[in-house]
Amino acid sequence: xxxxxxxxxxxxxxxxxxxxxxxxxxxxxxxxxxxxxxxxxxxxxxxxxxxxxxxxxxxxxxxxxxxxxxxxxxxxxxxxxxxxxxxxxxxxxxxxxxxxxxxxxxxxxxxxxxxxxxxxxxxxxxxxxxxxxxxxxxxxxxxxxxxxxxxxxxxxxxxxxxxxxxxxxxxxxxxxxxxxxxxxxxxxxxxxxxxxxxxxxxxxxxxxxxxxxxxxxxxxxxxxxxxxxxxxxxxxxx
Amino acid sequence: xxxxxxxxxxxxxxxxxxxxxxxxxxxxxxxxxxxxxxxxxxxxxxxxxxxxxxxxxxxxxxxxxxxxxxxxxxxxxxxxxxxxxxxxxxxxxxxxxxxxxxxxxxxxxxxxxxxxxxxxxxxxxxxxxxxxxxxxxxxxxxxxxxxxxxxxxxxxxxxxxxxxxxxxxxxxxxxxxxxxxxxxxxxxxxxxxxxxxxxxxxxxxxxxxxxxxxxxxxxxxxxxxxxxxxxxxxxxxxxxxxxxxxxxxxxxxxxxxxxxxxxxxxxxxxxxxxxxxxxxxxxxxxxxxxxxxxxxxxxxxxxxxxxxxxxxxxxxxxxxxxxx
Numbered sequence: 001x002x003x004x005x006x007x008x009x010x011x012x013x014x015x016x017x018x019x020x021x022x023x024x025x026x027x028x029x030x031x032x033x034x035x036x037x038x039x040x041x042x043x044x045x046x047x048x049x050x051x052x053x054x055x056x057x058x059x060x061x062x063x064x065x066x067x068x069x070x071x072x073x074x075x076x077x078x079x080x081x082x083x084x085x086x087x088x089x090x091x092x093x094x095x096x097x098x099x100x101x102x103x104x105x106x107x108x109x110x111x112x113x114x115x116x117x118x119x120x121x122x123x124x125x126x127x128x129x130x131x132x133x134x135x136x137x138x139x140x141x142x143x144x145x146x147x148x149x150x151x152x153x154x155x156x157x158x159x160x161x162x163x164x165x166x167x168x169x170x171x172x173x174x175x176x177x178x179x180x181x182x183x184x185x186x187x188x189x190x191x192x193x194x195x196x197x198x199x200x201x202x203x204x205x206x207x208x209x210x211x212x213x214x215x216x217x218x219x220x221x222x223x224x225x226x227x228x229x230x231x232x233x234x235x236x237x238x
Numbered sequence: 239x240x241x242x243x244x245x246x247x248x249x250x251x252x253x254x255x256x257x258x259x260x261x262x263x264x265x266x267x268x269x270x271x272x273x274x275x276x277x278x279x280x281x282x283x284x285x286x287x288x289x290x291x292x293x294x295x296x297x298x299x300x301x302x303x304x305x306x307x308x309x310x311x312x313x314x315x316x317x318x319x320x321x322x323x324x325x326x327x328x329x330x331x332x333x334x335x336x337x338x339x340x341x342x343x344x345x346x347x348x349x350x351x352x353x354x355x356x357x358x359x360x361x362x363x364x365x366x367x368x369x370x371x372x373x374x375x376x377x378x379x380x381x382x383x384x385x386x387x388x389x390x391x392x393x394x395x396x397x398x399x400x401x402x403x404x405x406x407x408x409x410x411x412x413x414x415x416x417x418x419x420x421x422x423x424x425x426x427x428x429x430x431x432x433x434x435x436x437x438x439x440x441x442x443x444x445x446x447x448x449x450x451x452x453x454x455x456x457x458x459x460x461x462x463x464x465x466x467x468x469x470x471x472x473x474x475x476x477x478x479x480x481x482x483x484x485x486x487x488x489x490x491x492x493x494x495x496x497x498x499x500x501x502x503x504x505x506x507x508x509x510x511x512x513x514x515x516x517x518x519x520x521x522x523x524x525x526x527x528x529x530x531x532x533x534x535x536x537x538x539x540x541x542x543x544x545x546x547x548x549x550x551x552x553x554x555x556x557x558x559x560x561x562x
Contacts, residue, residue: 040444042440042443042444061448062443062444063443063446063447063448063449066443066444066445066446067446071444071445071446072444073444074440074441074444078438078440078441078444079438079441080433080434080437080438080441081437081438082433082437083433083434083437087430090430091430091431091434091442091445092445094427094430094431095445095446095447099427100427100428100430100431100447101427101428101431101452101455102426102427102428103422103423103426103427103428103429103455103459104422104426105426105427106422106425106426107425107426107427107429107430109426109427110427110430149445153445153446
């Protein structure tokens with residue numbers, strides 16, 4: 001991927017196996033979010049190809065990729081701030097349930113989605129806040145809501161951009177459990193700075209530095225790699 | 239679930255209040271022609287519907303169109319021509335105006351929707367100015383003269399619209415239908431997605447929504463409803479002129495909506511009523527009404543940025559700030 005001559009990500013051959021939790025780590029500016037933007041088509045690659053479950057998705061539009069079941073979360077919490085928590089999740093449910101284009105129906109026609117929406121909200125411990133607007137939630141709870149919204153699409157593959165960023169200790173444990181639970185029947189690629197979480201959750205780790213892959217393998221292999229230690233300037237977790 | 243239960247308990251109260259206010263407003267509208275000049279009231283109703291249609295786009299999708307005069311004035315021309323030259327019955331004439339405005343909305347919207355913010359506004363302005371120029375040049379609009387002397391005729395061959403009261407109640411019916419349609423669109427599954435797009439477009443895309451189609455859909459609906467207002471106005475005032483397609487008209491509808499309150503159902507109606515009333519009142523004096531409206535506009539933007547109705551609603555639902 002090049003931005004007006006600046007090469008942000010180069011020669012990244014990343015393959016994520018179905019059914020695994022795969023972490024993408026690396027120092028700031030390594031190109032992790034760029035890779036996410038490329039995979040979900042928010043950016044179009046200058047060169048190279050992207051395949052998802054055997055289909056070439058290199059030229060698709062972002063909404064099409066999401067419809068194929070490759071759904072992302074954002075680094076900065078992406079909620080609909082002035083909608084209630086319930087409405088946030090319902091918006092995600094509306095399209096798969098075919099209730100998104102009916103401009104002649106009352107919004108009461110969406111009450112059929114409430115049960116499923118509340119299940120998802122409950123899964124991230126937000127049931128007591130279901131009728132507050134998303135803007136009223138704390139940062140950690142906004143992230144939790146975002147995950148609930150993403151899960152509403154029941155995606156085959158989930159791309160989580162720093163799901164733990166800015167979260168307190170308790171929240172981290174809860175979200176890690178949630179990720180483990182939802183990973184049972186899907187593939188997860190996550191960018192995460194908290195290496196405890198990565199060591200604990202992920203089957204495989206890819207280290208990115210200055211737009212290139214530095215190392216790839218299990219957490220143990222990767223963390224033993226001297227190049228990785230150097231990239232993290234000795235500050236990485238053992 | 240304490241919060242949720244409390245919220246649900248508040249809902250019926252809110253609903254009752256809105257129903258009472260709505261009933262009083264409806265009674266006032268029904269009784270109004272016995273106290274006020276019907277043409278003045280019909281003028282307010284037409285512009286209020288126009289402002290509501292405009293508000294559907296800016297208030298609920300977040301798109302500022304600076305070309306809505308094209309739909310309002312265009313529909314007025316279509317309706318006036320169909321009724322006067324082809325001898326159509328008034329309701330079919332208005333429907334033709336609606337269809338014409340929707341078609342124009344599809345073209346202008348398709349070209350403008352890919353851009354955002356000021357670029358979107360500029361494209362709609364440019365295209366509507368092109369349309370105004372066409373209206374000046376083509377023969378059927380009669381250039382500077384406009385289409386004059388449009389017969390009001392008999393609605394569906396039954397109701398004689400030359401009776402001021404009959405014309406008023408038909409206009410009121412069309413107005414109520416239009417406002418109901420907007421209310422229904424806003425509070426529908428489709429309206430939910432529109433609000434989501436306004437709130438966070440990238441997130442809506444990442445949830446798989448083809449947002450351009452939703453925006454275009456809303457644009458066409460807004461254009462069609464602006465056309466409903468314009469077509470009705472052509473029947474009420476019995477003419478269609480260049481005034482209604484020019485950019486000043488696009489500016490006026492923005493002003494009405496801003497004054498009343500963007501993104502509120504009632505705001506544009508109040509704003510339209512205020513602007514039309516001021517224009518009528520000061521028409522009899524030497525004082526230039528545009529200066530006065532300009533001053534009011536500045537005061538509004540400086541003191542109550544949510545508009546009149548927006549500020550009132552904010553006062554009613556004020557609650558402690560902060561997060562949980």
